Every structure is written in structure tokens, then in C-alpha cells.
Amino acid sequence: MARVSDAHLEARRQSILAAATKVFSQKGIASATMAEIASVAGCSPGAIYRYFENKEQLAQGCMNESAEAIKHAWENPGALELSFDELAGITFAAINTAEEAIDTQMFLEQMLIAVRDGDLAAAEEYREHQEQVRSGIAYLLQRQYGEDVAGFDPEQLGEALLAFYWGARLLKLMYPGSDPIGQFNQLQQLMKRALGPAPTG
CATH class of the missing domain: 1.10.357 (Tetracycline Repressor; domain 2)
Known part of the structure; x- marks a missing residue:
């Protein structure tokens, strides 16, 4: 199985951060859900957890x-x-x-x-x-x-x-x-x- 490139991983991370920033700014950190962020990012909630341990860490990354x-x-x-x-x-x-x-x-x-x-x-x-x-x-x-x-x-x-x-x-x-x-x-x-x-x- 081909290894996913670092560039691809970073691009995915940045797309998750962009989606999270959009959702957080619209709904607030407390009200936003990982499912909503995943939907905007075009991935599964599980994919987000590969990059960020929890919602608080994701907010910090934003x-x-x-x-x-x-x-x-x-x-x-x-x-x-x-x-x-x-x-x-x-x-x-x-x-x-x-x-x-x-x-x-x-x-x-x-x-x-x-x-x-x-x-x-x-x-x-x-x-x-x-x-x-x-x-x-x-x-x-x-x-x-x-x-x-x-x-x-x-x-x-x-x-x-x-x-x-x-x-x-x-x-x-x-x-x-x-x-x-x-x-x-x-x-x-x-x-x-x-x-x-x-x-x-």
C-alpha cells in the first residue's frame, strides 16, 4: 500500500482547520460538533481525530x-x-x-x-x-x-x-x-x- 505523502497529510490538516474555523465562528466552540466540522471538511469525524485529540485541541489549532x-x-x-x-x-x-x-x-x-x-x-x-x-x-x-x-x-x-x-x-x-x-x-x-x-x- 502506497504511503500517503506528508504534503497530502498537511493539506488534509489545513482543510480540517479551515472547516473548524468556519464552524466555530458561526456556532461557537461549545455548540459546534465534530460531526458538523467533518461535514464541512468533507471527511469523517474519525479522520479529524487522527490529527487532533479533541475539540479543544482543534480550537487551539485554529x-x-x-x-x-x-x-x-x-x-x-x-x-x-x-x-x-x-x-x-x-x-x-x-x-x-x-x-x-x-x-x-x-x-x-x-x-x-x-x-x-x-x-x-x-x-x-x-x-x-x-x-x-x-x-x-x-x-x-x-x-x-x-x-x-x-x-x-x-x-x-x-x-x-x-x-x-x-x-x-x-x-x-x-x-x-x-x-x-x-x-x-x-x-x-x-x-x-x-x-x-x-x-x-
Whole structure:
């Protein structure tokens, strides 16, 4: 029997992810069934389980790759050559993509389900991720503006900026015409006035 090529397996995986994203965005993660996803993907539910252990893993797989790359960059800023301003600009620009809207919807639903069900493990995982991102923001701010960041607490400032980012994502989901890039540009101007010019040399 001929071996199925890696390219074919990856193509099938991507078609399942595309179908799942469509069904999740229409029905929500909790209400969607594997049978519905399989129907849209043109395969059997059993075929999905060859790639994903359960619906939760499938939902996680639907999170778009660019969003994962941006998240990884904030969590590991020491390896970046980008400044805070540059990475933040990329991050807020990504909010405008259709994939990010679906990402936001699915993420919020997952968090609400975790809170409702008292899923402490999911809450702890989210908290650890947020702390990593907050520390990454603080690191890049200190690298761009100097260690003292004009007398501000870098960790608290990082948390405030993270809250601003999530507010922009939620606003974009509720009001598609909102402008996250313009919002960030206004915030950036305020920050530069408060933090002063970035050190040179």
C-alpha cells in the first residue's frame, strides 16, 4: 500500500482547520460538533481525530500562525532586533485581519468557558502567558527608553498596555469599523511625551 505523502497529510490538516474555523465562528466552540466540522471538511469525524485529540485541541489549532508568531515574539523579546514601537505596530496592525477577529472570538469563548467551569488549569496557563507578555513589554520599553523608563514602573506599564491591546481587540470585534492602528498611534504619541525621546547610541 502506497504511503500517503506528508504534503497530502498537511493539506488534509489545513482543510480540517479551515472547516473548524468556519464552524466555530458561526456556532461557537461549545455548540459546534465534530460531526458538523467533518461535514464541512468533507471527511469523517474519525479522520479529524487522527490529527487532533479533541475539540479543544482543534480550537487551539485554529488560532492563526501569525498571531502565534507575534505572541512568541512578546514572550521572547531578547532575541528580537525590533523595538517596542515596531513590534507593537505589527501587533496592532494584525488586529485588522479577518483571522484575528475569529481568533478573538474563539479565545474569549474559551476563557469564558474556563471561568464558568472553574477550570483552574486553563486560568493558570492564561495567567502565566500574560505575565510573560507583560514582562516582554517591560523589557522592550526599558531597552528602547532606558532602564528607568522615566520613573514609571515597567511591569505595571506593561500590564496597562496589555489591557489596552485587549480592549482594542474587543472593540474591533464589536465594532468592525474601529481603527486599532489609529488608537495605538495616539497612545504612542502620549507615551513618547511621557517617557521622553529614546536614548541614542
